[in-house]
Amino acid sequence: MPSAMQKISTKPQNRATDTDRHVGARIRERRIMLGLSQQQMADLIGVTYQQAHKYERGINRISAGRLYEIGHVLGVMVGYFYEGLEAQRSSELTARQRMCLELARNFSIISNERHQEALSQLARVLASDS
Secondary structure (H helix, E strand, O other), X not given: OOOOOOOOOOOOOOOOOHHHHHHHHHHHHHHHHOOOXXXXXXXXXXXXXXXXXXXXXXXXXXXXXXXHHHHHHHOOOHHHHHOOOOOOOOOOOOHHHHHHHHHHHHHHHOOOHHHHHHHHHHHHHXXXXX
């Protein structure tokens, strides 16, 4: 008879994995790119703000059907959420990635098209100087 230390658990592990965290990070990136708040996304996919937050943090796993729905709302195919999974095993954003996401979010909030165009031109000029 096996001892307590030798017993093998037959219970499925429902804990989030690195893959869940990666998918959550990709959802967050896309949501921010579109200028949506977590609450807006939650409303669009029919879950609470807390649930959307848990999805993005990789705390709760996302079913295939829910991921399909999230992809539809965010305008991407399901495969988008898995891109870069092999290359980047960590879901931590670098400071540069965080800055780029913030820039995209703030740009999408600007309602004046002339201001958006001016900012876009500024970015082109600064990029060409590099």
